[in-house]
Amino acid sequence: MSQSPAPILITGASQRVGLHCARRLLDEGQPLIVSYRTERPALDDLRQRGALTLAADFSSEAGVLAFIDQLKQHTERLRAIVHNASDWLREEPGHEAEAFTRMVNVHMLAPYLINLRCRELLEHCELADIVHITDDVARRGSANRVAYCASKAGLENLTLSFAAQFAPRIKVNAIAPALVMFHEHDDAAYREKTLAKSALGIEPGAEVIYQSLRYLLDNPYVTGTSLCVNGGRHLK
Ligand SMILES: NC(=O)C1=CN([C@@H]2O[C@H](COP(=O)(O)OP(=O)(O)OC[C@H]3O[C@@H](n4cnc5c(N)ncnc54)[C@H](OP(=O)(O)O)[C@@H]3O)[C@@H](O)[C@H]2O)C=CC1
Numbered sequence: 001m002s003q004s005p006a007p008i009l010i011t012g013a014s015q016r017v018g019l020h021c022a023r024r025l026l027d028e029g030q031p032l033i034v035s036y037r038t039e040r041p042a043l044d045d046l047r048q049r050g051a052l053t054l055a056a057d058f059s060s061e062a063g064v065l066a067f068i069d070q071l072k073q074h075t076e077r078l079r080a081i082v083h084n085a086s087d088w089l090r091e092e093p094g095h096e097a098e099a100f101t102r103m104v105n106v107h108m109l110a111p112y113l114i115n116l117r118c119r120e121l122l123e124h125c126e127l128a129d130i131v132h133i134t135d136d137v138a139r140r141g142s143a144n145r146v147a148y149c150a151s152k153a154g155l156e157n158l159t160l161s162f163a164a165q166f167a168p169r170i171k172v173n174a175i176a177p178a179l180v181m182f183h184e185h186d187d188a189a190y191r192e193k194t195l196a197k198s199a200l201g202i203e204p205g206a207e208v209i210y211q212s213l214r215y216l217l218d219n220p221y222v223t224g225t226s227l228c229v230n231g232g233r234h235l236k
């Protein structure tokens with residue numbers, strides 16, 4: 001008798017890009033597990049649609065390990081893991097080391113430990129994927145968010161290592177966006193300045209990340225790559 005489809009895990013899906021991708025996967029009837037750090041009304045919508053929501057704070061090793069233990073109590077199989085959770089912090093003067101540690105933990109330690117400890121859950125599936133959501137800024141650096149950028153560059157590199165280590169059973173790829181969606185508090189001047197940084201000059205919205213995720217999930221011959229979803233920012 002054929003088994004029901006294994007769930008996909010998306011981390012950090014209580015808002016914005018992660019929430020959009022979660023809703024699109026549910027639209028397609030895909031079983032879903034999401035992690036969240038902050039309880040938000042949108043999570044009730046996901047729960048009512050059948051998603052399992054697990055609280056997680058990846059800012060410490062203990063928090064990552066606690067999440068993995070919780071996850072394994074709920075499933076023995078995973079179709080894919082999407083590492084979307086992210087802290088977009090500036091290093092405040094006097095608190096640089098704390099910010100650096102938090103971002104290395106959420107952007108590198110959490111994907112690293114979850115990938116290693118959940119490999120066997122993925123290998124129960126015929127086709128399995130890991131997707132790291134990085135940032136186009138990793139290829140050029142950032143004067144304003146040094147630690148954020150370095151930790152995203154580290155996540156890009158983890159993509160290469162895990163793709164080599166987990167082949168052929170598990171594909172491992174990255175999606176490297178530039179601007180996808182502003183925050184409500186972003187003023188007109190910031191929006192104009194940011195839009196001018198790319199050749200296409202638009203705020204595309206979260207659907208472009210879901211389209212990229214769908215491509216990686218559906219293509220059996222792509223691993224160890226990073227999809228550049230940046231509106232041609234490298235051309236300016
Ligand atoms: N938005 C954009 O324009 C761009 C986004 N990206 C990347 O795309 C991805 C999605 O972006 P976006 O939706 O804006 O991301 P968000 O800033 O909304 O962050 C996604 C989620 O990460 C969770 N999170 C943050 N810190 C932690 C932590 N320590 N432990 C667990 N969860 C945590 C938050 O959870 P909660 O809210 O529940 O506290 C949040 O909902 C991110 O990886 C981001 O870096 C890259 C370039 C541009």
Ligand SMILES: Nc1nc2c(c(=O)[nH]1)N=C([C@H](O)[C@@H](O)CO)CN2
Nearest residue numbers: 086087088135178179180181182194
């Ligand atoms: N975790 C997050 N990472 C990033 C965000 C965000 O909101 N959360 N936003 C950006 C910006 O879009 C930036 O690329 C231009 O404003 C980058 N990373």
